[in-house]
Amino acid sequence: MNRDEIFWFLAASSVVMFVGSLIAVPAIIVRLPEDYFAHRHRHPIKPSGKRIGMHYVWLAGKNLLGVAFVVMGIAMLVLPGQGILSMLIGLSLLNFPGKYHLEQLIVSRDPVLRSLNWIRHRAGKPSLRLR
Numbered sequence: 001m002n003r004d005e006i007f008w009f010l011a012a013s014s015v016v017m018f019v020g021s022l023i024a025v026p027a028i029i030v031r032l033p034e035d036y037f038a039h040r041h042r043h044p045i046k047p048s049g050k051r052i053g054m055h056y057v058w059l060a061g062k063n064l065l066g067v068a069f070v071v072m073g074i075a076m077l078v079l080p081g082q083g084i085l086s087m088l089i090g091l092s093l094l095n096f097p098g099k100y101h102l103e104q105l106i107v108s109r110d111p112v113l114r115s116l117n118w119i120r121h122r123a124g125k126p127s128l129r130l131r
Helices: 003-031 049-075 083-093 099-107 110-122
Strands: none
Touching: 003 049, 003 083, 003 110, 049 083, 083 099, 083 110, 099 110
């Protein structure tokens, strides 16, 4: 690839990420329960029964989507888009120890919480509650 091709690839990727984040991030934020961040601990769901295989397929897909949102969010810190909110959505999709406390730490920042609640209010949803 020459420089022009790389430039146009990055420009097109930036536009796609920007438009995608404008659609996906608010849609996910509006669907969060108002008490999502209000609990002290989050208890994982244990798979059981005949659908255990589908559970792991769903879990792998959800984690891949989470990684994509985190990477896009990091890119959007310097490119157009909602970087911090995209990273928060990505983190919420990922599974790792301490994830819930990290989410609570990020959301407890006043500018982040105000942004999330502004989006929720525009959709007619109640504000997110913290502890």
